[in-house]
Amino acid sequence: MAASLSDYRAALTTPGAAAPVCASVIGRFPIAMHSLATLLYVREVEGSYAVAGAVSASLLVGTAVGTVVQGRVLDRLGPTRPMLLLVGVYLVAVAGLIACIEARTALPLTLAVAVLTGLATPAFEGSSRALWSDLVPPGPRREAAYTYEAISLETFFILGPALAAVLVLATPWPGTAVVVAASAEIVGTTWFALTAAVRRRSARIRDSRRAGSLPVEGGLLGVFRRPGLRTVALASLGFGLVAGTAEVGVMAATAFAGSPAAGGVLLSLWSLVSVLTGVLYGLRPWPRPLHLRMPVLLAGFGVLVTAMGLVSPIGSLALLTVVMMAAGALITPQVTAHSLGVEQTAPADSATEAFNWMVMAAVLGVSAGQALSGTMIDLLGPGGYALGGALGIVVAGLLWLRRGTIAATDPARVPVGAAP
Structure with a gap:
């Protein structure tokens, strides 16, 4: 079922939707900005991509675990009180992480504080998505709302890191981006919880x-x-792995080409391409069922990011841009497919937890991708991140083998009149 532009407008202007939508824009913006901001901050202080990748990965591992735990709590206690409590804990934890980085404390202590910060990071992506079931009825408007969630989430995954790169490079203190990300988390979460x-x-x-x-x-x-939800999470993990690899790789590639600031510009353009293709994706029905689309989209994404890594040592920003924009066209269609997969494979009463499992998988993938990319770039130079794209292709193969777990719940496979 396709959603029209009027469905998007109707969903976003539904009574009661404006405040949580605006709050979620602020609070979710740092979802990927925080990790890359931390990575670049530590890189500036320590001078090593490997150490920076380890700290960033620890933050994301904590975030991933905290996302699932929080999702289960929010489904059972409601979002408001737990979110407000988390805001206070997160404020203390992120201040401790900044102190550890500035003092260049022993790496194990910094990693432990990074994990704690991730655990306390408010995770209301699932609550934001689940709220639409209260605001709009089933049908094209709800599908438009879910597509908006996918588009906005992916915009944050790409535009957030771009802003992090700009703030680290253009401000006197490399920790500025971390403070901006944390402030957005605190303000957005508090506002959302109180709507x-x-x-x-x-x-x-x-x-x-x-x-x-x-x-x-x-x-x-x-x-x-549920096997189907595990398959959707695998797709999300593979997507995060490839995207995280590309984020760090692009920064290294543009630095190698003699234009470090171009990395932030390219990530912003990537976001723009992702949004435009996401809107087009939501305006028309797609001919292939979901269980076939997900592995093909991930495989294509992996191939193109691998190609980005292979052209990076050439030092041509024009060539890198062409390949990168082609990869960007496959971003939002994947995230939209993951959101639809959660809708199909999880019960409505566990929507927050189910969606947060998907977010956890994506965050773990980004964590692994950033850590792997940083290590391979230190070892092999700016093209080392091609390995992350190749691993994404492997995950796409595993996803293809598990496609049957989603096919059983795919509406495209259910005969008319039959129960899904």
Whole structure:
């Protein structure tokens, strides 16, 4: 089912949507900015991509674990109170991380504080997405809302790192980008938690829990026990791996070409291409079912990022730009497919937890990609990040082997009149 531009407009202007949408723009913007800002900050202080990648990876590992734990709590307690508590803990943790970096403390201590900061980072991406089920009815408008979520999330994944790079390079103190990211997290999360729509959702969840009518996915893994959702998470992991590799690789490639500031510009252009293709993706129905689209999109993304790595040692920014923009055209279609995959494979009452599993997978992928890219660039030069793209192709192969777990729930595979 395709969504028209009027569906996007209707969804975003639904009564009660404006405040949480604006708050989520501020609070989610640093989702990928924080990690790259930390990486570049440590790189400036320590002079090593390997050390910087380790600190950034630790932050993202903590974020990934915290995302899932928070998602389960938010599904059971409602978003408002847990989010406000997290804001206070996060403020203390990020101040401690900055202090460790500035004091150049022993690496194990810095890594531990980075993990703690990640655990405390407010993760309301899932709550933002789940809120649409309260605001708009099923149909094209809700699909438009979910596509908007995918487009905005991917915009933040690409534009955030671009801003981080600019702030690190253009301001006197390399920690400026970390402070900006943390401030946006705190302001956006606090505002989102206090909006009327979120408070109503929290009250409804609390009432359902008291009445004993709130379904709970038990066990350590919760909703992640569902095979289809694990496959969607694998796709998200592969996407994050390739994207994280490219983010660090582009910065190294432009520095090698003699224009370090061009890295931020290229990442911004990447974001623009991603948004434009995302809108086009949402305006028309796609001919292939979801379980076939996801591995093909990831494979194409991996091939193009591998090509980016291979052309980087040439030092031609024009050639790198052409290949990079082609890769950017495959970004939002992947994230939209992941969001639709969560819709198909997870129960509505566990929507926040399910979506946060997907975010966790993407964050872990970005973490691994950044760490791998930094290490390979130190060892092999600006083209070393091609390995990350190649690994993305491998993940796409694994995704193809698991495609049947999504096919069973894909509406394109369900006969008319049959129950999905």
